[in-house]
Amino acid sequence: MEKATHETLRHEIEDAVRLAREKNPLAPSITNTVTVNVVANAQLAVGGSAAMIYLPDEGETMAEVGDAMYINMGTLFPVYAETLPRTAKALSRQGKPWVVDPVGIGTGGLRTSLLLGFRAEKPTIIRGNASEIIALARLWELCGGNAGVRGVDATDTVEEARPAAIALARHTGGAVAVSGVVDLVTDGKVMARAEGGSKFLSMITGGGCSLGGVTAVYACVAAPFVAALTATAIYNFAGVKAEKRAEGPASFQTAFLDTLYRATPEDVSAQPFTLESVEKEEGHR
Amino acid sequence: MEKATHETLRHEIEDAVRLAREKNPLAPSITNTVTVNVVANAQLAVGGSAAMIYLPDEGETMAEVGDAMYINMGTLFPVYAETLPRTAKALSRQGKPWVVDPVGIGTGGLRTSLLLGFRAEKPTIIRGNASEIIALARLWELCGGNAGVRGVDATDTVEEARPAAIALARHTGGAVAVSGVVDLVTDGKVMARAEGGSKFLSMITGGGCSLGGVTAVYACVAAPFVAALTATAIYNFAGVKAEKRAEGPASFQTAFLDTLYRATPEDVSAQPFTLESVEKEEGHR
Amino acid sequence: MEKATHETLRHEIEDAVRLAREKNPLAPSITNTVTVNVVANAQLAVGGSAAMIYLPDEGETMAEVGDAMYINMGTLFPVYAETLPRTAKALSRQGKPWVVDPVGIGTGGLRTSLLLGFRAEKPTIIRGNASEIIALARLWELCGGNAGVRGVDATDTVEEARPAAIALARHTGGAVAVSGVVDLVTDGKVMARAEGGSKFLSMITGGGCSLGGVTAVYACVAAPFVAALTATAIYNFAGVKAEKRAEGPASFQTAFLDTLYRATPEDVSAQPFTLESVEKEEGHR
Numbered sequence: 001m002e003k004a005t006h007e008t009l010r011h012e013i014e015d016a017v018r019l020a021r022e023k024n025p026l027a028p029s030i031t032n033t034v035t036v037n038v039v040a041n042a043q044l045a046v047g048g049s050a051a052m053i054y055l056p057d058e059g060e061t062m063a064e065v066g067d068a069m070y071i072n073m074g075t076l077f078p079v080y081a082e083t084l085p086r087t088a089k090a091l092s093r094q095g096k097p098w099v100v101d102p103v104g105i106g107t108g109g110l111r112t113s114l115l116l117g118f119r120a121e122k123p124t125i126i127r128g129n130a131s132e133i134i135a136l137a138r139l140w141e142l143c144g145g146n147a148g149v150r151g152v153d154a155t156d157t158v159e160e161a162r163p164a165a166i167a168l169a170r171h172t173g174g175a176v177a178v179s180g181v182v183d184l185v186t187d188g189k190v191m192a193r194a195e196g197g198s199k200f201l202s203m204i205t206g207g208g209c210s211l212g213g214v215t216a217v218y219a220c221v222a223a224p225f226v227a228a229l230t231a232t233a234i235y236n237f238a239g240v241k242a243e244k245r246a247e248g249p250a251s252f253q254t255a256f257l258d259t260l261y262r263a264t265p266e267d268v269s270a271q272p273f274t275l276e277s278v279e280k281e282e283g284h285r
Numbered sequence: 286m287e288k289a290t291h292e293t294l295r296h297e298i299e300d301a302v303r304l305a306r307e308k309n310p311l312a313p314s315i316t317n318t319v320t321v322n323v324v325a326n327a328q329l330a331v332g333g334s335a336a337m338i339y340l341p342d343e344g345e346t347m348a349e350v351g352d353a354m355y356i357n358m359g360t361l362f363p364v365y366a367e368t369l370p371r372t373a374k375a376l377s378r379q380g381k382p383w384v385v386d387p388v389g390i391g392t393g394g395l396r397t398s399l400l401l402g403f404r405a406e407k408p409t410i411i412r413g414n415a416s417e418i419i420a421l422a423r424l425w426e427l428c429g430g431n432a433g434v435r436g437v438d439a440t441d442t443v444e445e446a447r448p449a450a451i452a453l454a455r456h457t458g459g460a461v462a463v464s465g466v467v468d469l470v471t472d473g474k475v476m477a478r479a480e481g482g483s484k485f486l487s488m489i490t491g492g493g494c495s496l497g498g499v500t501a502v503y504a505c506v507a508a509p510f511v512a513a514l515t516a517t518a519i520y521n522f523a524g525v526k527a528e529k530r531a532e533g534p535a536s537f538q539t540a541f542l543d544t545l546y547r548a549t550p551e552d553v554s555a556q557p558f559t560l561e562s563v564e565k566e567e568g569h570r
Numbered sequence: 571m572e573k574a575t576h577e578t579l580r581h582e583i584e585d586a587v588r589l590a591r592e593k594n595p596l597a598p599s600i601t602n603t604v605t606v607n608v609v610a611n612a613q614l615a616v617g618g619s620a621a622m623i624y625l626p627d628e629g630e631t632m633a634e635v636g637d638a639m640y641i642n643m644g645t646l647f648p649v650y651a652e653t654l655p656r657t658a659k660a661l662s663r664q665g666k667p668w669v670v671d672p673v674g675i676g677t678g679g680l681r682t683s684l685l686l687g688f689r690a691e692k693p694t695i696i697r698g699n700a701s702e703i704i705a706l707a708r709l710w711e712l713c714g715g716n717a718g719v720r721g722v723d724a725t726d727t728v729e730e731a732r733p734a735a736i737a738l739a740r741h742t743g744g745a746v747a748v749s750g751v752v753d754l755v756t757d758g759k760v761m762a763r764a765e766g767g768s769k770f771l772s773m774i775t776g777g778g779c780s781l782g783g784v785t786a787v788y789a790c791v792a793a794p795f796v797a798a799l800t801a802t803a804i805y806n807f808a809g810v811k812a813e814k815r816a817e818g819p820a821s822f823q824t825a826f827l828d829t830l831y832r833a834t835p836e837d838v839s840a841q842p843f844t845l846e847s848v849e850k851e852e853g854h855r
Contacts, residue, residue, distance in 0.1 A: 326774055342680075
């Protein structure tokens with residue numbers, strides 16, 4: 001059965017890559033100022049269309065006109081106190097898929113309060129590094145313990161985030177992706193593990209943020225689990241390929257975006273991943 | 286006579302390219318966070334000096350100390366409600382040329398209200414894609430109909446924007462530039478048509494925004510119509526040249542900026558364009 | 571004796587370069603939107619960790635969890651009126667090193683009032699071009715005269731900024747770095763002069779801003795004067811090396827960041843600089 005699922009998923013990944021290029025879907029973002037350009041360019045490179053906004057009514061409009069939306073918590077402005085709740089509500093109301101990247105979780109009162117508010121709105125896909133995923137599951141009281149704060153880097157391993165990822169996916173009914181040396185993608189029932197990428201993806205800013213934006217593009221044309229897995233796979237593919245041509249992080253970034261643009265559906269679906277059932281596994285610890 | 290005009294324009298384009306490099310004029314911007322870095326780097330690449338601001342009194346100061354100014358409506362912050370009207374008034378008061386890019390027109394109450402306010406202030410140059418130009422002419426009630434909203438991409442063709450461009454130019458007494466596969470530049474009396482550029486300019490973010498910023502640099506040293514045509518020509522030149530060396534959108538962007546930097550006055554003035562009188566043409570439909 | 575100091579400094583520069591790569595220290599920033607991506611990538615390239623924020627309580631948290639902090643005055647938002655004073659106070663309270671880049675000094679009431687407020691908080695390192703350093707010393711009434719405003723470019727020479735740099739360093743008890751064709755770094759007692767870099771560093775945006783961010787990374791692992799000198803040296807090294815491979819400002823930027831990433835402690839400490847005592851020199855004019 002697993003082989004069949006594998007086969008099915010590979011076809012769905014190919015479809016997602018192809019459909020994003022054919023349909024040019026709009027995946028608007030509310031995202032941080034540090035990597036906003038990288039996010040937009042990565043979205044365009046995989047075939048999507050980008051639109052970045054900050055204001056409350058614009059968030060609501062984008063929830064309506066967009067095919068899926070990306071919310072990244074990196075650099076909050078005061079107006080986010082109004083923009084994010086209204087946008088999240090509009091997305092829920094419309095049943096539009098949305099991707100949340102809880103960057104910086106644990107820093108500042110506004111970020112905590114906004115992320116707490118997302119608990120009820122249930123983002124379709126949550127994407128983060130291990131520390132962020134663990135911290136969010138704890139904030140939502142799906143796991144025990146307390147998460148530390150240290151910039152935007154992961155200090156926990158991906159395996160440590162496994163129960164938190166499962167718990168989050170079961171809570172939202174969507175998918176959760178954890179990025180690291182090994183990547184996990186789960187819908188609470190199945191866990192995919194993938195490898196690839198490049199050390200350089202953590203030596204440039206925007207590697208994670210733009211993965212969230214690209215996930216939102218695929219969420220326009222595929223189910224949440226497939227969208228998250230497709231984005232993970234194209235990043236793993238492009239990372240390996242770009243690293244071979246890079247002399248440092250900046251030339252890596254150029255080669256990486258070019259490779260995102262040139263990647264074929266077959267390139268992406270050929271990326272290896274494993275699948276296992278996690279239905280009997282506890283989604284917390 | 287048209288040949289003479291052509292000749293004159295070519296000389297004026299050469300002068301604009303040369304003077305921007307010689308005089309290093311200051312063209313401050315209020316522009317979106319997505320492409321602000323690209324705008325600044327493009328302005329520097331053609332010889333200008335950049336300064337980006339958000340606050341109301343800083344807008345007024347920049348209107349005074351700058352040689353021309355660029356206002357891009359991409360990502361509005363709440364403070365823009367005060368900054369843009371005060372800056373526009375200061376620019377009008379000082380008689381300084383300013384370039385407006387109505388990115389995102391149709392999204393959000395603040396953008397609509399700010400763009401409505403610019404009707405009376407009459408920006409010197411308006412630059413946009415076909416959909417944005419049509420939408421602005423309709424917002425200002427210079428054309429009939431209603432413009433759609435879809436991110437920041439053009440869904441109308443450049444030819445469809447022709448009457449709107451003429452109407453806007455006649456209203457402001459300045460110039461209007463419409464970017465697309467074919468580019469139009471008009472002052473309401475003459476219409477220039479140019480080609481070139483690259484498919485990659487719409488596959489990176491900032492192609493249009495930075496063209497606006499570069500137009501503002503040329504508006505420091507040339508008349509509005511010449512400034513808009515020069516910016517269009519250098520983008521067409523650099524686009525063609527950079528595409529030849531690009532393996533994707535990111536390497537295109539690097540080659541494009543390098544080419545902007547290396548382009549000579551003669552490279553730019555040698556770009557083909559056609560000229561026709563539109564004096565008898567209606568500027569609306 | 572000067573030779574000994576030279577020797578000692580070279581060792582300290584090597585240590586700083588090495589320790590930044592080993593310890594991956596966190597140097598959060600409050601910095602402008604134009605170059606925020608470049609700042610973060612440059613910080614990562616030399617081994618540091620980056621986190622950019624805007625909100626007041628986040629500034630205080632970053633002052634606690636960061637090893638040093640970078641404040642760049644480039645594009646102020648209204649919330650900075652609260653964020654910067656609270657962050658500066660938190661940094662002083664914790665005795666954490668912080669770097670200020672007074673970009674845009676002279677433009678706008680908020681920038682002036684915030685920079686005036688920093689006089690009492692005494693930033694550990696001040697970094698700017700000649701015009702900015704002179705303007706800050708005048709604003710703090712450490713020198714006579716009035717500074718002009720012109721975007722973000724230096725209109726004064728580095729030598730003209732020498733007394734202002736000395737006066738500022740004596741006031742803060744930290745270090746001051748002035749960037750230009752020749753760079754000055756002083757702690758008010760000794761003056762280092764260094765050369766190198768590239769013409770392209772002033773033809774891209776972010777050359778100066780990212781130098782401030784990298785200085786903050788080194789301030790996590792070295793004394794203020796050494797940190798400022800190390801950052802200056804690695805920029806001079808990388809500038810020369812990158813220019814050889816550049817065809818314009820954009821390919822320069824890529825090569826520059828790659829070179830920052832690849833530079834060894836020995837590469838950086840081998841950069842030439844001169845040292846002289848300025849103890850008898852007046853720190854104002």
